Amino acid sequence: xxxxxxxxLPNPLQTLVIENNExxxxxxxxxxxxxxxxLCRGTAASVQEAVSLIDNVKPDLIFLDVELxxxxxxxxxxxxxxxxxxxxxxxxxQNYALQAIKMSALDYLLKPVDREELENAILKAVSKPHNGQxxxxxxxxxNAEHNQDRFIGLNETDxxxxxxxxxxxxxxxxxxxxxxxxxDENRITVSSNLKKYDQLLSxxxxxxxxxxxxxxxxxxxxxxxxxxxxxxxxxxxxxxxxRRRKELFLQKLKEKSIL
Amino acid sequence: xxxMQKLALLYIGxxxxxxxxxxxxxxxxxxxxxxxxxxxxxLIRGYYKQAIAAKGRGEKDFIRYADSAVEVAAGANYNxxxxxxxxxxxxxxxxxxxxxxxxxxxxxALALTKKLNNARDMAYLYRLLGYVTFExxxxxxxxxxxxxxAIQIIKTRAVDDSALLGGIYLNKGVNFEKSGLQDSVFAYxxxxxxxxxxxxxxxxxxxxxxxxxSYNHKTGDITTAAxxxxxxxxxxxxxxxxxxxxxxxxxxxxxxxxxxxxxRAAQVYERVLTLIPDIKNVDVKASFYHNYGALLSTxxxxxxxxxxxxxxxxxxxxxxxNEDLTASxxxxxxxxxxWGRPDSQKYYYNRCKLQAKKxxxxxxxxxxxxxxxxTYQSGGNLSKAxxxxxxxxxxxxxxxxxxQIYESYGNLADYxxxxxxxxxxxxxxxxxxxxxxxxLDEQSQNTIAELNAQFETERKxxxxxxxxxxxxxxxLRIQNQEARMLRKSRQNQLIFVIAAxxxxxxxxxxxxxxxxxxxxxLAKITNNELKALRAQMNPHFIFNALSSVQFYISExxxxxxxxxxxxxxxxxxxxxxxxxxxxISLADEIExxxxxxxxxRVRMKGxxxxxxxxxxxxxxxxxEIPSMLIQPLAENAVWHxxxxxxxxGLIEIRFSRNDDQLCVAITDNGTGLPDNSxxxxxxxGLKITEGRIARFNKSAGKKSQLTFTTLNxxxxxxxxxxxxxxx
Numbered sequence: 006x007x008x009x010x011x012x013x014l015p016n017p018l019q020t021l022v023i024e025n026n027e028x029x030x031x032x033x034x035x036x037x038x039x040x041x042x043x044l045c046r047g048t049a050a051s052v053q054e055a056v057s058l059i060d061n062v063k064p065d066l067i068f069l070d071v072e073l074x075x076x077x078x079x080x081x082x083x084x085x086x087x088x089x090x091x092x093x094x095x096x097x098x099q100n101y102a103l104q105a106i107k108m109s110a111l112d113y114l115l116k117p118v119d120r121e122e123l124e125n126a127i128l129k130a131v132s133k134p135h136n137g138q139x140x141x142x143x144x145x146x147x148n149a150e151h152n153q154d155r156f157i158g159l160n161e162t163d164x165x166x167x168x169x170x171x172x173x174x175x176x177x178x179x180x181x182x183x184x185x186x187x188x189d190e191n192r193i194t195v196s197s198n199l200k201k202y203d204q205l206l207s208x209x210x211x212x213x214x215x216x217x218x219x220x221x222x223x224x225x226x227x228x229x230x231x232x233x234x235x236x237x238x239x240x241x242x243x244x245x246x247x248r249r250r251k252e253l254f255l256q257k258l259k260e261k262s263i264l
Numbered sequence: 265x266x267x268m269q270k271l272a273l274l275y276i277g278x279x280x281x282x283x284x285x286x287x288x289x290x291x292x293x294x295x296x297x298x299x300x301x302x303x304x305x306x307l308i309r310g311y312y313k314q315a316i317a318a319k320g321r322g323e324k325d326f327i328r329y330a331d332s333a334v335e336v337a338a339g340a341n342y343n344x345x346x347x348x349x350x351x352x353x354x355x356x357x358x359x360x361x362x363x364x365x366x367x368x369x370x371x372x373a374l375a376l377t378k379k380l381n382n383a384r385d386m387a388y389l390y391r392l393l394g395y396v397t398f399e400x401x402x403x404x405x406x407x408x409x410x411x412x413x414a415i416q417i418i419k420t421r422a423v424d425d426s427a428l429l430g431g432i433y434l435n436k437g438v439n440f441e442k443s444g445l446q447d448s449v450f451a452y453x454x455x456x457x458x459x460x461x462x463x464x465x466x467x468x469x470x471x472x473x474x475x476x477x478s479y480n481h482k483t484g485d486i487t488t489a490a491x492x493x494x495x496x497x498x499x500x501x502x503x504x505x506x507x508x509x510x511x512x513x514x515x516x517x518x519x520x521x522x523x524x525x526x527x528r529a530a531q532v533y534e535r536v537l538t539l540i541p542d543i544k545n546v547d548v549k550a551s552f553y554h555n556y557g558a559l560l561s562t563x564x565x566x567x568x569x570x571x572x573x574x575x576x577x578x579x580x581x582x583x584x585x586n587e588d589l590t591a592s593x594x595x596x597x598x599x600x601x602x603w604g605r606p607d608s609q610k611y612y613y614n615r616c617k618l619q620a621k622k623x624x625x626x627x628x629x630x631x632x633x634x635x636x637x638x639t640y641q642s643g644g645n646l647s648k649a650x651x652x653x654x655x656x657x658x659x660x661x662x663x664x665x666x667x668q669i670y671e672s673y674g675n676l677a678d679y680x681x682x683x684x685x686x687x688x689x690x691x692x693x694x695x696x697x698x699x700x701x702x703x704l705d706e707q708s709q710n711t712i713a714e715l716n717a718q719f720e721t722e723r724k725x726x727x728x729x730x731x732x733x734x735x736x737x738x739x740l741r742i743q744n745q746e747a748r749m750l751r752k753s754r755q756n757q758l759i760f761v762i763a764a765x766x767x768x769x770x771x772x773x774x775x776x777x778x779x780x781x782x783x784x785x786l787a788k789i790t791n792n793e794l795k796a797l798r799a800q801m802n803p804h805f806i807f808n809a810l811s812s813v814q815f816y817i818s819e820x821x822x823x824x825x826x827x828x829x830x831x832x833x834x835x836x837x838x839x840x841x842x843x844x845x846x847x848i849s850l851a852d853e854i855e856x857x858x859x860x861x862x863x864x865r866v867r868m869k870g871x872x873x874x875x876x877x878x879x880x881x882x883x884x885x886x887x888e889i890p891s892m893l894i895q896p897l898a899e900n901a902v903w904h905x906x907x908x909x910x911x912x913g914l915i916e917i918r919f920s921r922n923d924d925q926l927c928v929a930i931t932d933n934g935t936g937l938p939d940n941s942x943x944x945x946x947x948x949g950l951k952i953t954e955g956r957i958a959r960f961n962k963s964a965g966k967k968s969q970l971t972f973t974t975l976n977x978x979x980x981x982x983x984x985x986x987x988x989x990x991x
Contacts, residue, residue: 115834115837119830119831119834120826120827213991249990249991
């Protein structure tokens with residue numbers, strides 16, 4: 006990996022730090038001075054301050070705290086008509102917001118910030134075309150009323166492809182790859198393991214029914230007890246139920262039908 | 265000095281037990297005939313009676329009569345009289361509490377009875393010694409061995425004295441009450457009851473029944489207790505003196521009151537009322553009036569209640585029963601309060617306060633002050649109310665009664681809240697909350713300590729019992745050896761084999777019993793305490809890590825501090841989320857372990873290497889493992905293993921699969937176990953892990969422990985748990 010500390014760009018990235026914890030903001034600002042590729046142009050602690058700062062500076066990169074004084078980082082993004090800048094989110098804890106950020110395949114840093122992770126994030130921001138599409142999807146996800154209306158960003162070789170959760174029938178593990186089976190009979194293969202998507206989607210109507218399968222509970226046509234039990238999905242595919250997961254699965258189904 | 269005496273007593277106690285077995289088992293005691301000398305016997309008894317009379321007159325040196333009896337018997341060279349005189353002297357000394365002298369007298373008497381070869385008196389004296397040891401020294405184990413010696417003599421020498429034997433069983437039961445061993449208490453009381461019933465000893469039956477009832481009462485089985493008290497009263501109808509009848513009735517009445525059978529309680533007390541005229545004992549009489557009054561008060565018969573309470577008060581005042589008088593005043597105050605007579609209420613609570621001050625009875629003083637606070641509060645006299653609640657608080661702090669301390673802070677908070685001084689109310693409320701917490705904390709600590717103590721005593725008890733049985737068998741063997749002189753050896757060999765088998769089975773029984781008890785005990789504590797113990801493990805680690813960060817900062821090693829801090833946060837995040845689930849995937853556990861070891865490596869001077877090795881047959885993503893199970897073992901390998909390694913430290917954590925078992929081995933190249941410790945190390949975290957492993961294996965019907973293998977150099981800690989897949 007290129008040493009970021011000696012990487013100089015002809016036009017350094019105009020950078021803003023929007024952070025409601027003052028110490029944390031100052032720390033980031035100080036650290037960023039080590040990297041000539043970035044030029045830190047200011048800090049803000051609230052949505053209001055940030056809006057005018059962004060208006061003035063026209064930044065290329067923003068470090069954005071999820072929790073701000075008078076709202077959230079998402080509120081801020083909602084207020085901006087054009088998001089032609091990169092965003093690296095920062096947050097202190099793992100919560101719903103982080104799930105949403107991960108789903109939109111955006112970069113984030115957990116506080117306190119790890120130098121290596123910071124450098125990785127900056128490198129990506131420097132080398133990647135700007136991620137406006139991801140931000141748009143993030144905002145859609147945050148504002149979506151039904152979880153099946155949310156989008157998940159799948160990183161393919163030629164960029165991020167967004168898929169609506171309601172369009173996924175199941176995900177299948179293929180070693181360290183994951184295959185997404187969609188309702189339009191298309192398949193998408195991504196180079197992340199199934200565990201990652203299990204963690205990401207288990208709150209959005211998906212269930213790990215088997216070591217190799219994560220299914221969309223909304224796409225089940227039938228549950229059979231035959232042959233140790235399997236489910237028939239909307240595309241007629243049969244997926245086995247792991248013995249150890251059966252009880253939990255039936256319980257999940259029950260909860261869902263109540264909802 | 266006191267400790268020395270105690271030690272000396274211990275020493276004497278064990279020696280004598282040993283000598284006794286010696287006498288019974290090995291040698292024929294010297295037979296000494298002595299003519300009974302009735303005139304001297306009656307003279308000695310006369311001195312005893314004189315001493316009691318002198319004590320009744322309040323003479324301080326009433327012991328001199330006992331000394332005279334000893335002189336007379338010694339002068340006449342009359343051993344059995346001298347022994348009796350010493351027994352009397354010991355009994356009289358019990359009234360003075362001079363424990364060394366009591367033991368002295370009993371020991372001399374014991375030596376004399378041994379010389380006279382009087383088995384019954386020997387047993388009797390061992391019982392007395394046991395009783396003194398129990399009552400005056402509180403040495404339950406020693407007392408118990410004295411009792412056992414006495415029982416031994418009675419059985420081996422065929423002493424025909426069921427009253428004595430039954431009495432000893434009662435003593436043993438009472439002894440076990442102190443160590444909290446319920447089963448043993450009941451067992452001995454029932455054994456005593458059995459003996460008394462067989463020998464038709466009504467008084468004994470009453471005594472045993474009464475003891476059983478009291479103990480049932482104490483352990484909360486109120487119904488059984490009540491029926492047993494009733495039985496005791498029935499059997500004792502013609503044997504008990506009125507005072508004994510009354511004290512049993514008072515217990516019975518109290519039980520009925522507790523179970524809210526007020527009418528039955530009243531019946532019991534009414535029957536006592538007919539006995540009262542014959543009673544001269546002020547104490548008993550007053551207690552009866554007091555209890556009856558309290559009952560009537562609960563039944564809202566205030567008129568009669570007050571009458572009874574006043575009778576008790578008057579008797580106690582006249583009889584100089586100052587401590588009890590305080591309670592009388594308090595109950596009067598309480599009764600008037602419920603009756604709605606504020607003036608009398610105030611008056612008697614105040615008397616109670618003064619009396620409590622006089623007798624320096626802090627508990628009553630607190631109760632009185634609190635009662636007065638409530639009295640003045642509801643009477644609208646706020647300044648007086650404040651004054652008393654402050655006094656109550658002061659008293660509670662002085663006596664260090666934790667419950668009263670938090671209670672009184674709570675009352676203070678209430679008071680200030682009611683009077684609108686919210687800042688003060690808040691401050692006191694904070695004090696209340698923290699004190700209450702620490703009180704509850706202490707309580708749960710005590711429960712744990714109690715459970716521990718119970719386990720230990722039960723174990724000791726078993727051991728003592730085993731020893732006794734073993735000794736009995738030894739004696740049997742020795743007798744058999746003698747028989748061998750007469751008969752041929754073959755039969756004896758058989759007996760020897762039987763004896764050996766019996767000993768062996770006893771030992772096995774003991775071991776099994778102990779294990780079963782330990783399992784029960786563990787199950788008991790795991791449920792409640794496992795969570796608490798686990799929570800304790802994390803802070804320890806957290807603060808160590810923070811200290812390291814502090815050190816790097818002070819050394820100006822900014823990079824290291826930053827790295828350490830962010831790795832630490834990562835680990836903490838993992839631990840927090842994993843501690844929510846009982847089980848996690850092996851992959852997650854390994855990742856956490858890596859992070860943990862990575863951090864420890866930075867912290868240790870010279871560093872160390874580590875390696876996690878995984879069997880090919882294991883898919884870490886689909887293998888389940890209890891969360892945070894291995895971390896304490898890894899920590900141990902770091903701080904007790906590689907930190908002392910001669911070469912560069914190396915830790916290997918290996919997971920392998922053996923059929924349905926997941927085997928885990930943590931190996932380090934440190935110095936191994938210290939030479940002097942034959943046992944495994946006993947760190948807090950290790951104990952927790954060991955307990956959890958045992959629990960997981962128990963639920964799968966398996967047994968597995970931590971196994972410690974010393975290597976050259978190093979140590980391997982291994983264990984196995986049931987292999988379980990996630991999906």
